[in-house]
Amino acid sequence: MATVVQAVRMALHMGEAHLGVTDIFGEDVGPPLGGVFTATQGLETAWNSPLDERGIVGAAMGLALAGQKPVAEIQFCDYAFNTIDLLKLAGNTYWACAGDWNVPMTLMTPVGAGIHGSIYHSHSFDAQATRLPGWKIVMPSNPRDAYGSLIAAIEDPNPVMVLLPKALMRARAEGPDELIGGEPDAKELRARIDAPIGDRSGWVPDWPDLALERVPEGTSATLRRGDQVSVVTFGRLARVAKKAAEELAGEGIDAEVIDLRWLHPYDWAAIRDSVKKTGRALFLNEDTEITNFGEHLIRRCCEDLFGDLRIAPRLHAGAHVPGVGLSEHLEDASVPTHDSVLRAIREAALAPEVGRSMRDVPRVERRAPTVDFSLDREALEGRVITHEVFGRSSRYRA
Amino acid sequence: MCYGTLMSELSVEMGREPSPAPRQLPKEQLLKIHDLMLEGRVLEERLIRMQRQGEGYFWIGGPGEEAFNVCLGLLMKKGRGLDHDFFHGHYRSSGTLLAMGAPSIDALRQMANTKTDPYSEGRNFVGHFSKREWNVVPITSPIEVQYSIAIGTGIAQARHGGDGITIVTGGDAGSAEGDFASCLVWASRPMLPLPMLIVVTNNDWGISTPAESQHGEANVSDRGKPFGMPTAVCDGNDPEASWFAIQEAMDYVRRERKPFVLEARLSRLYGHSSSSGSNYVSEEVDCLDVIAERLERRGWRSKDETVAKRTELEASMQGWYKQVLTEPKPRPEEIWDYVFATENVVAQDAAVQSTEKTAGDL
Numbered sequence: 001m002a003t004v005v006q007a008v009r010m011a012l013h014m015g016e017a018h019l020g021v022t023d024i025f026g027e028d029v030g031p032p033l034g035g036v037f038t039a040t041q042g043l044e045t046a047w048n049s050p051l052d053e054r055g056i057v058g059a060a061m062g063l064a065l066a067g068q069k070p071v072a073e074i075q076f077c078d079y080a081f082n083t084i085d086l087l088k089l090a091g092n093t094y095w096a097c098a099g100d101w102n103v104p105m106t107l108m109t110p111v112g113a114g115i116h117g118s119i120y121h122s123h124s125f126d127a128q129a130t131r132l133p134g135w136k137i138v139m140p141s142n143p144r145d146a147y148g149s150l151i152a153a154i155e156d157p158n159p160v161m162v163l164l165p166k167a168l169m170r171a172r173a174e175g176p177d178e179l180i181g182g183e184p185d186a187k188e189l190r191a192r193i194d195a196p197i198g199d200r201s202g203w204v205p206d207w208p209d210l211a212l213e214r215v216p217e218g219t220s221a222t223l224r225r226g227d228q229v230s231v232v233t234f235g236r237l238a239r240v241a242k243k244a245a246e247e248l249a250g251e252g253i254d255a256e257v258i259d260l261r262w263l264h265p266y267d268w269a270a271i272r273d274s275v276k277k278t279g280r281a282l283f284l285n286e287d288t289e290i291t292n293f294g295e296h297l298i299r300r301c302c303e304d305l306f307g308d309l310r311i312a313p314r315l316h317a318g319a320h321v322p323g324v325g326l327s328e329h330l331e332d333a334s335v336p337t338h339d340s341v342l343r344a345i346r347e348a349a350l351a352p353e354v355g356r357s358m359r360d361v362p363r364v365e366r367r368a369p370t371v372d373f374s375l376d377r378e379a380l381e382g383r384v385i386t387h388e389v390f391g392r393s394s395r396y397r398a
Numbered sequence: 399m400c401y402g403t404l405m406s407e408l409s410v411e412m413g414r415e416p417s418p419a420p421r422q423l424p425k426e427q428l429l430k431i432h433d434l435m436l437e438g439r440v441l442e443e444r445l446i447r448m449q450r451q452g453e454g455y456f457w458i459g460g461p462g463e464e465a466f467n468v469c470l471g472l473l474m475k476k477g478r479g480l481d482h483d484f485f486h487g488h489y490r491s492s493g494t495l496l497a498m499g500a501p502s503i504d505a506l507r508q509m510a511n512t513k514t515d516p517y518s519e520g521r522n523f524v525g526h527f528s529k530r531e532w533n534v535v536p537i538t539s540p541i542e543v544q545y546s547i548a549i550g551t552g553i554a555q556a557r558h559g560g561d562g563i564t565i566v567t568g569g570d571a572g573s574a575e576g577d578f579a580s581c582l583v584w585a586s587r588p589m590l591p592l593p594m595l596i597v598v599t600n601n602d603w604g605i606s607t608p609a610e611s612q613h614g615e616a617n618v619s620d621r622g623k624p625f626g627m628p629t630a631v632c633d634g635n636d637p638e639a640s641w642f643a644i645q646e647a648m649d650y651v652r653r654e655r656k657p658f659v660l661e662a663r664l665s666r667l668y669g670h671s672s673s674s675g676s677n678y679v680s681e682e683v684d685c686l687d688v689i690a691e692r693l694e695r696r697g698w699r700s701k702d703e704t705v706a707k708r709t710e711l712e713a714s715m716q717g718w719y720k721q722v723l724t725e726p727k728p729r730p731e732e733i734w735d736y737v738f739a740t741e742n743v744v745a746q747d748a749a750v751q752s753t754e755k756t757a758g759d760l
């Protein structure tokens with residue numbers, strides 16, 4: 001039974017052996033260490049890069065453009081901030097050159113709090129990542145999804161970012177749904193794929209024969225079904241929310257928990273159906289709360305599901321303070337905890353309905369949301385477009 | 399060969415003839431370079447006019463860099479995939495693209511942001527080329543990022559072997575960005591040196607800031623030295639000096655599979671961009687004067703013939719320009735096109751075999 005980090009390693013092995021991965025690289029990614037979390041131990045194409053995040057992202061882009069299949073690692077997402085403009089470029093290349101070049105690269109990076117990582121090992125990246133059009137973003141919460149999201153990322157012809165909750169690196173499957181097809185038990189797996197302590201120069205891993213499973217893009221997982229409140233989350237907090245919801249069942253509160261998994265493209269259908277059913281939405285993540293991805297989902301709920309809502313949709317996220325402090329008191333006050341999640345779900349479930357519910361009013365057709373890529377092109381035809389370039393403004397009819 | 403000799407030969411100071419005696423290109427070759435330089439200038443002048451007339455929003459380009467950029471384009475091993483050169487250019491690279499064979503009309507299309515613009519379908523500024531067929535990776539606006547991205551094609555080519563190389567170019571001011579340092583570090587890693595020609599086109603300006611006020615290094619290319627890279631400075635206003643400097647640097651990179659830093663000292667003849675007026679700067683050396691005088695002195699092309707050639711190119715440019723004005727603009731709903739790829743087109747290139755020769759082989 002694999003840990004998340006072993007699942008990542010096995011997915012990367014599958015990538016090398018079957019999916020054409022040519023390079024797995026980053027700081028301390030190659031031998032002897034195989035990554036600060038050991039995610040890249042024993043892999044054939046793993047190599048150490050200079051300590052240069054911009055170089056890492058640039059090299060991955062160039063390798064991808066040269067027809068290779070790179071998987072690059074940023075050691076901690078806390079150190080990815082100086083790469084943002086390269087990430088923007090990776091995301092806009094295919095669009096900017098009107099489809100001449102695609103950029104098939106995978107970027108993986110550990111994210112989030114929960115390990116007392118203090119100010120520079122606790123950052124989240126989901127708010128930044130979801131502001132990078134042209135990227136697909138996935139954030140698994142268990143070993144099987146970690147395995148399946150990496151496989152999906154590697155197979156994708158676009159840049160895909162895999163955000164790995166660092167607090168879950170040693171987490172194991174918590175049920176049969178979270179097991180990878182064909183994986184051996186924990187003890188056997190350790191013996192076969194974990195590098196020995198000490199001299200490992202002669203060591204080679206004995207990879208188990210696994211099924212090639214993916215987490216298809218844009219698919220969420222409903223971790224618990226419930227009728228009273230929809231909790232939409234991802235990553236480390238998915239498990240926290242599930243446990244909290246199970247506890248709250250003892251109080252008679254019936255919460256539905258959706259693990260979004262893909263932040264882009266995301267599973268709007270699952271959110272919509274759940275929120276329509278419950279009329280109560282709680283978005284839960286640990287990034288700072290101002291300009292938070294959950295806020296976008298709240299906006300979409302308000303615009304598309306207003307008549308279905310019993311209470312205003314809520315966000316429980318990280319405090320908008322400059323860092324996550326080291327002390328337990330500080331960390332717990334900065335990011336959602338088991339207790340705060342429990343409270344937030346309970347409050348959302350029990351809050352009185354605000355004003356007159358429109359649930360029973362006949363539904364009117366609402367306009368298509370602008371973020372929807374399936375947007376009906378024809379609907380745009382004939383609309384007056386105003387655009388500005390360098391201070392000039394021109395209006396024309398399409 | 400001894401690189402000490404190469405270095406002293408190439409390290410000419412601006413305005414002085416190198417010693418020993420400068421090498422000459424054969425007549426036909428120099429005439430071909432001249433034709434392309436003239437077309438490049440006529441193109442840029444037309445682009446500037448289009449911007450002024452409101453037929454485009456912004457102009458930036460390479461007038462003043464024609465001598466160096468045309469030679470670079472002609473010497474490139476053009477084609478698709480790892481056996482050919484990858485080119486990571488910037489917004490002054492039009493001469494290089496023209497020399498590689500890109501039609502002028504396509505640059506006019508990008509200026510007019512038409513749907514027919516093959517480089518971006520009306521999305522990007524002029525000079526932002528992209529041509530996968532020839533390994534020309536998309537040119538982007540952020541300064542210096544190409545030096546980080548070039549690392550990746552360099553790695554792929556180092557591993558692949560053969561004689562395809564990665565060529566990256568950018569300005570002098572941009573070399574202050576971290577990406578330039580990244581490029582030097584990654585290109586010279588002992589575990590995998592990269593077959594990379596690192597070019598700096600030094601016009602002594604970054605928009606309005608003189609290089610001497612911000613840069614203490616004698617030559618930007620000197621920064622390659624502590625990494626063990628051969629470096630050279632050439633007179634980028636002189637097509638023959640440029641040709642031989644590029645050729646020797648390329649030969650080294652192709653053969654040794656190691657990086658080389660080549661700095662070209664050259665002029666910026668119409669200021670930085672349309673934002674700074676795009677007027678002709680008469681105080682700087684014009685490479686077109688340099689080559690025209692030389693051709694006349696050698697009796698290969700008279701001043702009158704040059705004027706006639708230019709007039710002929712202007713007439714063609716006028717025709718292409720008129721054609722472009724009739725072409726459609728992109729439609730609003732096309733913003734949704736090309737957000738995500740459904741096919742891994744770049745992977746198909748890796749396997750493509752050698753199909754074309756370089757002009758240098760001629």
Ligand SMILES: Cc1ncc(C[n+]2csc(CCOP(=O)(O)OP(=O)(O)O)c2C)c(N)n1
Nearest residue numbers: 539540541569570571572573601603604605
């Ligand atoms: C990262 C970044 N910073 C600033 C700019 C704005 N900018 C455009 S060109 C330029 C000057 C570049 O000078 P240099 O590198 O010498 O190239 P040149 O234009 O002289 O050829 C600046 C500051 C930019 N495009 N990208």
Ligand SMILES: [Mg+2]
Nearest residue numbers: 569570601603
């Ligand atoms: Mg400059």
